[in-house]
Amino acid sequence: MNGGRGTQPTIVDVAARAGVSKSAVSRVLSGTGRYSDETRERVERAAAELGYVANAMARGLVSGRTHTIGMLMRDASSMVYTALHAVMERRASELGYRVVTTTGVGRVEDEKSALAALVSMRVDGLVVCSGLMPASEIADFAPRIATVVAGRPELHPALSSVYCDEVDGGAVIADTVADAGHTAVVVLTVPVGDAITQHARSRAMVERLRARGTRVIDIDASFVRPPEDLAADVVDVMRESGTTAVMCPTDRLMLDLCGALARRGVRVPEDVSVTGFDGVHPLADDWIGFTTFAQPIDRIGREAIDLVVARIDDPASAVEHRSLRGTVVPGRTLRRA
Structure with a gap:
């Protein structure tokens, strides 16, 4: 049996411990197909005893969903992008999703490669937070996966967007x-x-x-x-x-x-x-x-996640462009002339 020191237990280990087939374990852990209460109890007990944690990507192969959203940030050191990321993670969690994030390095070709890498991880949707990558490059992904642009004015007919005016x-x-x-x-x-x-x-x-x-x-x-x-x-x-x-x-x-x-x-x-x-x-x-x-960072982040989840649930949903207004913050660095 697997599960030795330094090795993560697998679905095969759970099946062996529970005395059921691998397909039965898959059905129980994914919540799909038919299985008895006795089988469910045996699988859950075996998984708990082994410390097995189901892999979201593996579950996605069965259910067609990973409940994961990929996010591209242009600059991880930017406080704007960092704030957007935090808001998006909170909103995604509220809707039952996780956020997997990658960053660009200042070149369009690298950002496109980063998006392709996220798609290869079987994320359900993409949120692009970059003021560098042209809309035409982002739109290449839209026919295959729910894609939203957040934080920049974007009116491309294939891309939903949320941004400050x-x-x-x-x-x-x-x-x-x-x-x-x-x-x-x-x-x-x-x-x-x-x-x-x-x-x-x-x-x-x-x-x-x-x-x-x-x-x-x-x-x-x-x-x-x-x-x-x-x-x-x-x-x-x-x-x-x-x-x-x-x-x-x-x-x-x-x-x-x-x-x-x-x-x-x-x-x-x-x-x-x-x-x-x-x-x-x-x-x-x-x-x-x-x-x-x-x-309005909070609104941009929350509404971007809402839009991408809506397109995940219904790929035929209409493209939306949401322009939001911000406000002046008075301070001591501006004085009357």
Whole structure:
């Protein structure tokens, strides 16, 4: 019999201990087919005695379901993605599912390979949380498996999605800066190739400020540019144009920029006001005091899981695109000009 030291007991071991066939054990553990109460009791007792734990993937071969959802996160170090992951795991658990997560490494081909690996694990559905992978690449999976995009604006006809309205968010936080009396503002803009979401929100900031008659200095904040370089550009612009505020596309960049400015002797907000975007704990904590725009992370995560489970249950269900609005978080990094 199997089950020696360091070896996990198998369904064969349970069958031998219970004195029944392997197929009988499979029927009892999967809850399918016909079996007597006596057989069920013998199998359950044998499984308990051996410490046997049924493998979800093996059960899926029998039932057609693993009750597992695969999640692709672009960046595990991102507080936004980490917060989304936590919400999704809680919601999935409430609905009887587990979440298996993999992360990308900054290249589209690697993210597509990661999704393929999740599918090979027989997950029932996929949730993609990445602002990098093009919709056409994600949509390749949709005919085979329930697929939802979470956390970025996505209107592909084959993909359901839940996301914060980036254009609305960028415009609302820009209005907050303009309402505070700032007439010359730096906006750190992100190329679409770096992040779809950050590009959309930063461009919305620029457009709304210009529509309000604000002078906007657009500084490229490509991911390859370190905060020290951005801070140097900001200081130069402040000297040349009298800029009184800087708008950042994320709270994380805002934190890095504030530190880089402080090392150059520039005080926030006494010398320049700074705003962020995302509003995820702990950077949205009152003690830190960032003025930022908070995404509705809880709703995005919960509704993404609801959508993917709905498509698992009914593959013919209609594709949905849910655009959610966030809110401005007032803080001490923005002062009146």
